[in-house]
Amino acid sequence: MTHTLPAAEPRAPRSGRPSRDLRRDLYAAGAATLLVTAAVLIGRHVQDTDRTLRVNWPPLLASWGPHLGPGTPAALLVAAAAVAYGPALAVRLPWRALLPAAWATAVTWTFCLALIDGWQRGVAGRLTTRHEYLRAVDRFHDIPAALRDFTHHILLHSPDNWPAHIAGHPPAATLTFVLLDRIGLGGGGWAGVWCIVMGATASVAVLITVRALASEGLARRAAPFLVLAPAAVWMGTSADAYFAAVAAWTVALLALAVTRGSPAAAGASGLLFGLTCYLSYGLTLFALIGAAVLLLGRRGVRERPVLLPALLAGLAVVPTVFTLAGFDWWEAYRLLTTRYRQGAGGVRPYGYWVWANLACTVLITGLATTAGLRRTGTTLLRRGASAHGTVRLALLVTAALLALLVADLSGMSKAETERIWIPFALWLLPSCALLTHPRAWLAAQAVLALVLNHLLSTGW
Numbered sequence: 001m002t003h004t005l006p007a008a009e010p011r012a013p014r015s016g017r018p019s020r021d022l023r024r025d026l027y028a029a030g031a032a033t034l035l036v037t038a039a040v041l042i043g044r045h046v047q048d049t050d051r052t053l054r055v056n057w058p059p060l061l062a063s064w065g066p067h068l069g070p071g072t073p074a075a076l077l078v079a080a081a082a083v084a085y086g087p088a089l090a091v092r093l094p095w096r097a098l099l100p101a102a103w104a105t106a107v108t109w110t111f112c113l114a115l116i117d118g119w120q121r122g123v124a125g126r127l128t129t130r131h132e133y134l135r136a137v138d139r140f141h142d143i144p145a146a147l148r149d150f151t152h153h154i155l156l157h158s159p160d161n162w163p164a165h166i167a168g169h170p171p172a173a174t175l176t177f178v179l180l181d182r183i184g185l186g187g188g189g190w191a192g193v194w195c196i197v198m199g200a201t202a203s204v205a206v207l208i209t210v211r212a213l214a215s216e217g218l219a220r221r222a223a224p225f226l227v228l229a230p231a232a233v234w235m236g237t238s239a240d241a242y243f244a245a246v247a248a249w250t251v252a253l254l255a256l257a258v259t260r261g262s263p264a265a266a267g268a269s270g271l272l273f274g275l276t277c278y279l280s281y282g283l284t285l286f287a288l289i290g291a292a293v294l295l296l297g298r299r300g301v302r303e304r305p306v307l308l309p310a311l312l313a314g315l316a317v318v319p320t321v322f323t324l325a326g327f328d329w330w331e332a333y334r335l336l337t338t339r340y341r342q343g344a345g346g347v348r349p350y351g352y353w354v355w356a357n358l359a360c361t362v363l364i365t366g367l368a369t370t371a372g373l374r375r376t377g378t379t380l381l382r383r384g385a386s387a388h389g390t391v392r393l394a395l396l397v398t399a400a401l402l403a404l405l406v407a408d409l410s411g412m413s414k415a416e417t418e419r420i421w422i423p424f425a426l427w428l429l430p431s432c433a434l435l436t437h438p439r440a441w442l443a444a445q446a447v448l449a450l451v452l453n454h455l456l457s458t459g460w
Contacts, residue, residue, distance in 0.1 A: 021436065026371070029367040054344040060360060061418070062456040063456065065456065070119075071114065078108055079109075079449075082105060083228075083442050086224035087221075102204055113233055114192075119189075126188065127237060132165055133177045134177055137186070140175070155338060155342065170279065170332060172318070192237035195237050195238060196237060199236075203227055206226055210393060229445065230452065234418050240419050243279045244422045250290070251269075254293045258301055267311065270316075278318055282412065288400075289396070340412060345412070353414035357417045361428075363448070368432045368445050372397075372433070373428065376393075380394050390434060396427070404424040404425070
């Protein structure tokens with residue numbers, strides 16, 4: 001049995017409203033700009049005086065280094081084409097053509113930005129540095145033994161302690177690259193390609209979710225902003241892009257389950273959520289976005305009660321496998337919190353990062369998203385009891401924003417959030433579907449990404 005949700009489109013503003021709404025959007029963008037400026041200036045002062053921020057170009061983990069590269073001409077062409085033709089094509093293309101087109105454009109955009117730094121520095125070398133996953137692939141020659149022994153190497157004073165990113169994540173993250181190596185796709189080049197290609201599918205998952213829960217029209221309006229996101233600067237190349245894709249498909253499959261009454265989709269969603277939790281501890285917060293999906297699709301859940309048992313059955317699979325293999329998630333997380341305090345996390349001041357992290361979010365989502373979030377809040381205040389697609393979209397975006405804020409307040413995300421929060425940030429971008437003048441806002445997104453990638457060295 002299928003269940004179709006309301007698919008209302010945003011109403012055209014009344015006479016006199018467009019200029020007032022645009023002014024308020026610009027005020028929101030201006031406030032975000034001031035936040036970033038404050039984070040840069042105050043951060044620079046703190047870092048110069050007591051060196052506690054542990055970043056070279058606060059609030060980003062980056063260094064000043066203007067440069068051009070082989071990806072520069074292609075990135076400029078992709079940006080110009082996406083701004084000029086993206087909004088129109090997103091409206092006109094058949095839905096089944098729009099999804100692969102969005103994925104292909106996102107892959108191209110991310111590769112072009114990464115190649116501004118060159119193949120080795122921008123793609124192949126990113127996941128081979130001393131903090132990264134590929135440094136420990138050889139230590140997983142016996143996978144069951146490595147899983148049983150995983151928690152013994154998390155703390156800094158433990159023998160052969162794991163590199164930072166391996167210690168900071170459950171072992172499914174590292175196992176991904178171990179398995180790639182086992183099938184002949186070893187090394188930094190293949191790992192980088194995997195993260196970019198898989199990460200770009202996240203935009204497709206978000207579009208499918210928005211269409212299922214809100215409306216196809218809103219999904220089409222959001223498509224260019226998902227494709228041309230400034231977050232692509234860090235998605236190429238970062239394992240967090242891959243994590244973002246797995247988490248995004250968890251939500252997309254759950255949205256399809258509740259709107260189509262599909263137990264198979266519910267089970268697959270649960271399976272992927274279990275995997276998500278074993279890729280990154282912080283992504284357990286995606287439960288908040290999943291709860292929003294269940295709320296929006298509650299009629300479908302009532303009509304097909306089997307959906308919840310299917311979801312829970314799928315959810316149990318990955319934790320059961322890892323637990324039987326000898327990995328204790330809770331013990332590992334407890335040790336991670338200690339490791340975090342042993343390193344830079346114990347030095348970086350919470351009082352700065354609790355708001356500077358939000359400045360990082362502005363940089364990865366762009367000023368258009370800031371304006372979109374303003375409209376999201378306005379939508380909920382004005383039409384909170386409505387069932388229109390815009391309100392449904394606003395609720396979904398708000399759930400993602402809430403998850404991000406919880407991550408921020410936890411104190412376990414002090415700095416590097418331009419990378420760590422990519423999975424949450426992608427769910428803020430659909431708010432841009434509520435904006436007028438999409439080409440102008442899209443151009444601002446592209447310019448921000450190009451400026452950041454050409455002026456800063458964003459390695460970690």
